[in-house]
Amino acid sequence: MRPLTYVFFLLLISSTSESSATTLEDTCKSFAAGHPSIGYNYCVKTFHADSASATADARGLAAIAAKIAGATANGTARRIAALCASEEDAGRRERLGVCAEVYSDAVDQLGEAAKDIARGEDKSTRDALTQLSAALDAPGTCEDAFGEADDASPLAAEDAEFRKLATIALGVTALLSPPPSAPGISD
Template identity: 75%
Template sequence: MRLLVLVFFLLLALSTCESSTVQEMCKSIAAGHPSVSYSYCIKTFKADSASATADARGLAAIAARIAEAAANATSARIASLSASEKDARRRERLGVCAEVYSDAVDQLGEAAEDITLGGDKATQDAVTQLSAALDAPGTCEDAFGEADDASPLAPEDAHFSKLATIALAVAASLSPPSSTPTNRA
């Protein structure tokens, strides 16, 4: 019985310790990115139970996969809208969105793989992929905005933007600070 109680408290301590990784990461993200609240970040990670015991690298991979799932869902919504759209110009704008979200799905998948590989080069590659994926919602919104047309994807674009921001922020936290030479006179 004592062993069972000891194991329970040990698991509780480990769970609390690891979940503090999520909490600390979300505090940092919310402080640096006003569009992402602490509670939104926590809610995002709670969507994957592995977050509770993940280290920062694990959280980065999880965040990339969550963003990838959102990009896939947005791609499906775009396909549905395109199929029923009668206006050729709106279909063209939806086509721009389809292209950038398809690219984002690929970029997020590659980023998650790079994060899992580890190492400075792979992590930097992941940050580059995540940065590129983060452009998708803005490009999609711009396609409609330039035509003075209300985007039917504004909610999806806003949601994806937050998820991609979280993934990028966590992955960027894994990178060693870049050392830039100073100019000495």
């Protein structure tokens, strides 16, 4: 490779990685502005768990966020199954059953959301937002099942973590959607 070609190649690679890093940083800054309780640093840390984030565009980051949340929901579902298998109290097993159902649904919803995001169409993005919103209900429903029985949830930490990750997925995906047009106004 000639020296000039080599320099151009290095500049191109550097420019691409800086652009992707900027996309990740800008996305997390925008997300954190609306979700200060989760914040910028947690958003960036979340994406660093997937190496594809380093080169992803905004749509790719949204799909990655849905996949990360889906993997967490799946891990929580496995933990719930293990807890159910060893639980002797019927009432507690029933509460865990509620959690198992909502986390199973969340895994499916997040998988569909990731596919919808990848399609890249406005309608698919709206469908993804619906799926992500539904998945975000899982930790609250699970916690409510225990709270209503005045029983300490064995899943409080998992529910809190999943809530953050699902919120990131929903928030980042929402950044892809153009604002709805006002009725009677044409573009």
